[in-house]
Amino acid sequence: MCEQLYEFEGRGPAVADILAGSLTEDDQLVRIKAVSGLAGADDPRCLEGARLIGPVDRTSWPDTWLLDAVSRYEQRRDG
16 A cells, blocks of 8 residues: 555545554565655654664665655755
């Protein structure tokens, strides 16, 4: 489910809760997309989720914009 929801523009509390529930999935890509979706929705749970992603080799990662979602959230939050 996270695969479709992380890009969904109409994020509400229910969508954010589903994404947050995906933060402990075994698949690292699912965790990354869940964090990205939460960050895009300005949900602070993305911060804890980012810690759960685990190590990522950014040099071989094709979608670094996903990995930078938490940084963008922090920039918005901090103004």
